[in-house]
Amino acid sequence: MLILCYLISTFVNKLDNIDKKSRVFYHKPIYLEFLISNTQKMVPEGKLIIIGGAINTGSFAETQFGLPDNMNFFERGILKRITTESVKDTQSRFEIITTASLMPEKVGEEYIKAYAQLDVHNVGVLNITNREEANADENYARIQAAEVIIFTGGDQLRLSSIFGGTKIHQLLLEKYRTEPVVIAGTSAGAAASSKNMIYQGSSKDALLKGEVKITGGLGFIDDVIVDTHFVQRGRIGRLLYAAASNPGILGIGLGEDTGLFISDGHIMEAIGSGMVILVDGRTMADTNLTDVEMGQPVSIKNMVVHVMCDGDVYDLNDHSLVIQHPKVAPIA
Numbered sequence: 001m002l003i004l005c006y007l008i009s010t011f012v013n014k015l016d017n018i019d020k021k022s023r024v025f026y027h028k029p030i031y032l033e034f035l036i037s038n039t040q041k042m043v044p045e046g047k048l049i050i051i052g053g054a055i056n057t058g059s060f061a062e063t064q065f066g067l068p069d070n071m072n073f074f075e076r077g078i079l080k081r082i083t084t085e086s087v088k089d090t091q092s093r094f095e096i097i098t099t100a101s102l103m104p105e106k107v108g109e110e111y112i113k114a115y116a117q118l119d120v121h122n123v124g125v126l127n128i129t130n131r132e133e134a135n136a137d138e139n140y141a142r143i144q145a146a147e148v149i150i151f152t153g154g155d156q157l158r159l160s161s162i163f164g165g166t167k168i169h170q171l172l173l174e175k176y177r178t179e180p181v182v183i184a185g186t187s188a189g190a191a192a193s194s195k196n197m198i199y200q201g202s203s204k205d206a207l208l209k210g211e212v213k214i215t216g217g218l219g220f221i222d223d224v225i226v227d228t229h230f231v232q233r234g235r236i237g238r239l240l241y242a243a244a245s246n247p248g249i250l251g252i253g254l255g256e257d258t259g260l261f262i263s264d265g266h267i268m269e270a271i272g273s274g275m276v277i278l279v280d281g282r283t284m285a286d287t288n289l290t291d292v293e294m295g296q297p298v299s300i301k302n303m304v305v306h307v308m309c310d311g312d313v314y315d316l317n318d319h320s321l322v323i324q325h326p327k328v329a330p331i332a
Contacts, residue, residue: 044178045180049085078257100152150186173219187229194221196242223248243284267315268316269311270313278308
């Protein structure tokens with residue numbers, strides 16, 4: 001990408017310096033200047049799937065967490081969607097990264113069992129626990145060979161602090177830009193997927209100045225910030241605060257067993273059994289965020305909120321939302 005930008009720039013400079021004795025003068029065309037400035041904003045080849053947590057893997061162990069029972073997992077489940085979106089479908093190579101989890105072995109086993117029920121058997125589990133392992137050639141090679149990479153739930157700060165700036169992180173970013181890879185994250189894995197990341201803050205006190213803590217994530221997608229377990233844990237305040245502190249980013253609140261399938265870097269389709277809440281701060285008229293003392297309540301005026309359900313589509317480029325209207329059979 002940088003090479004392309006350099007070649008275009010070199011070509012245009014030569015046009016400007018063409019033999020002036022011929023009295024033919026070339027000026028740098030506007031469209032080439034635009035191309036140079038936007039070369040690094042090319043559409044990614046990869047697909048991103050972010051999930052709110054408590055994903056329905058169809059396993060007995062999940063039932064104790066009160067998962068919804070209104071979804072036929074094998075037909076509409078999110079894991080099935082991850083599979084069908086991959087380049088080789090059930091024959092794709094899957095790597096499950098359990099770094100964020102406190103129970104990496106158990107979580108890895110659950111994913112292997114769930115995918116076996118979907119006839120997916122080429123599945124590996126990577127529990128990378130430190131930055132040395134995130135730079136190791138063996139682990140690098142496994143990620144390089146994978147068509148699907150899934151970050152499990154846990155602590156998103158572990159993901160950003162262990163992977164940030166490592167060889168595997170750079171490889172993941174490059175694969176997402178240039179290959180038809182599927183990168184998915186659930187709970188912490190979803191929260192860490194964006195450039196900005198919420199890593200701490202109670203739901204109850206979220207609208208007190210300084211309560212919500214934000215840092216850098218893994219950066220697969222810009223201009224958004226993601227929160228998870230959103231509906232179940234009442235986290236609307238965390239997104240309102242995040243959007244008020246930077247109205248240029250779109251807040252995304254993912255319900256459990258619910259996610260967004262993001263293609264072309266900007267088309268976001270809601271998938272799963274629950275809701276996705278969007279908080280758009282661009283129309284915010286006023287806030288006292290910079291005026292109040294730390295720990296004091298924050299006022300926000302005119303914040304826009306959208307609710308998405310399965311099949312609804314939001315375009316990050318023009319901020320348009322298309323709601324699906326399923327046909328309902330008439331009452332006899």
